[in-house]
Amino acid sequence: MSAAPEDILDVAIAGGGPAGLTLALALQHELGAALQVAVFDPALDLPVNDARASMIAADGRKLLRRLDVWPDGATPVAALRITDSRLDDAIRPTFLDLAGQADGEPFAHMAPDADLRATLRARAEEAGVSLIAEAIADHRAAPGMVRITLQSGAVRQARLLVAADGARSPTRARAGVAVHAFDYDQTALVATIGHSEPHRGVAVQHFLPGGPFAMLPLDENRSSLVWSERRAFADAMIAADDETFLAEVARRAGPDFGTLSLAGPRGHFPLRFMLAARFVAPRLTLVGDAGHVVHPLAGQGFNAGLRDIMALVRVVAEAARAGEDFGAPAALEVYERARRFDVAALAAATDGLYRLFARPAVRSLRDVGMGLVDRAPGLKRRIVAAASGI
Structure with missing residues (x-):
C-alpha cells in the first residue's frame, strides 16, 4: 500500500x-x-x-496477544458461579456453575x-x-x-x-x-478488593434485589468488584467512608473471601x-x-x-x-x-x-430455569463457547 x-x-x-x-x-x-x-x-x-x-473473552485474548499487548497481570477465569438470593439469606445456593475452556485455555481472563x-x-x-x-x-x-x-x-x-x-x-x-438510550436508575460501584482467602480463579455473581453483585478474580488474592445498586443507595455508598463501604461489600460477598480490604481506588458510573x-x-x-x-x-x-x-x-x-x-x-x-x-x-x-432478575415475582421460575441449564452439559458448553466468542 x-x-x-x-x-x-x-x-x-x-x-x-x-x-x-x-x-x-x-x-x-x-x-x-x-x-x-x-x-x-x-x-x-x-x-x-x-x-x-x-x-x-477468548477471541479478544487472541487479538491482544497477536498485537503483543497482553497485560502481565491478566488472570484466568476458571469458573463463573451464579446465585439468586435475598441480601440476608443465610445460604446462597449456586444455581448455575459455568466452567470450561475455549481452545484449551480459560474461556475468559480479567485485566x-x-x-x-x-x-x-x-x-x-x-x-x-x-x-x-x-x-x-x-x-x-x-x-x-x-x-x-x-x-x-x-x-x-x-x-x-x-x-x-x-x-x-x-x-x-x-x-x-x-x-x-435509557437509564437503569442504577449505579455501578467498582473497586479492587483484597481478600485473605484465595478466589481460585472463580468469578462469583450474586443476583440480589438491589442489582447484580460480582467479585471477579484478579492476581495477588484480589478481585474486581462490580456492584450494581439502585441510585439512591449507591449515592450513600459513594459518600460513605472506606470502613462502611467494606462492611457492605462483606455483607454481600459472604464469608468465602475472608477478610476484605481496599486494594485500589473506588469508582462509580451510572448504568x-x-x-x-x-x-x-x-x-x-x-x-x-x-x-x-x-x-x-x-x-x-x-x-x-x-x-x-x-x-x-x-x-x-x-x-x-x-x-x-x-x-x-x-x-x-x-x-x-x-x-x-x-x-x-x-x-x-x-x-x-x-x-428478568429485577423482578422478585418470577424468582422461583428463573431459579428453576437456571437449575435446568446447570444440569444440561451440552447447553452449558454452548454458553461458554458464546461467552468466549468462539
Whole structure:
C-alpha cells in the first residue's frame, strides 16, 4: 500500500481509551507502517487512575496477544458461579456453575483497565502510531476525505474517522447519528478488593434485589468488584467512608473471601442502555461504547468493542489491498452489516437478563430455569463457547 501524503491521514481515531488504542495497533499490525493512523484524545497525557477491570473473552485474548499487548497481570477465569438470593439469606445456593475452556485455555481472563491502557499506550508509541493529546472539536465529511478541526484550531484530513470516544461520543453527536438510550436508575460501584482467602480463579455473581453483585478474580488474592445498586443507595455508598463501604461489600460477598480490604481506588458510573441507530455515517464509523452500551452483568461490553475492531480492520484491510476507498459508503456498509445483528442480539440479551432478575415475582421460575441449564452439559458448553466468542 502506498503512503498517504503527510497532511492526509488514512485513519483518524477520536478517543485514546482501550478501544481506540487497540484499533490503531490492529490497523498498523494488519497493513504496516505505510498506513498513517493517528489517535486524538486530550487525556492521552494524563495518568490513568481507573478502578475498573475488563473481562476479556477468548477471541479478544487472541487479538491482544497477536498485537503483543497482553497485560502481565491478566488472570484466568476458571469458573463463573451464579446465585439468586435475598441480601440476608443465610445460604446462597449456586444455581448455575459455568466452567470450561475455549481452545484449551480459560474461556475468559480479567485485566485491570489501568494495566491494559498503559500496555496499549506503550505499544502504540513503539509501533509508530501518532498519539495527539488534543480533542477533535469538529469534523465535516467531504468527497474522498473528512476534514477534522482540532481544539487548537489546527486542521487535519483523513480518509476515515473512527469514533471511539465513549458512550456520550461528541463525534457521534456531530454526525447526527441517533441513539436509543435509557437509564437503569442504577449505579455501578467498582473497586479492587483484597481478600485473605484465595478466589481460585472463580468469578462469583450474586443476583440480589438491589442489582447484580460480582467479585471477579484478579492476581495477588484480589478481585474486581462490580456492584450494581439502585441510585439512591449507591449515592450513600459513594459518600460513605472506606470502613462502611467494606462492611457492605462483606455483607454481600459472604464469608468465602475472608477478610476484605481496599486494594485500589473506588469508582462509580451510572448504568444505562444505549444502541446507535447506525454504526456508520459519511466517512465515519463507531466502535465500542460510542456505538453500544450494555448492562455490565454479563461482562461483555469490552468484548463487543473488540469484535467491532476485528470487523473494521477486516473491512479496511480488504478494501486497501484491493485498491478501493475504505471510507466510501460501500465499505462502511460492510462493517454495518457485520456488526448490527451481533450487537443488537447482545443488547437485547443483557437487557432481558437485567429485567428478568429485577423482578422478585418470577424468582422461583428463573431459579428453576437456571437449575435446568446447570444440569444440561451440552447447553452449558454452548454458553461458554458464546461467552468466549468462539
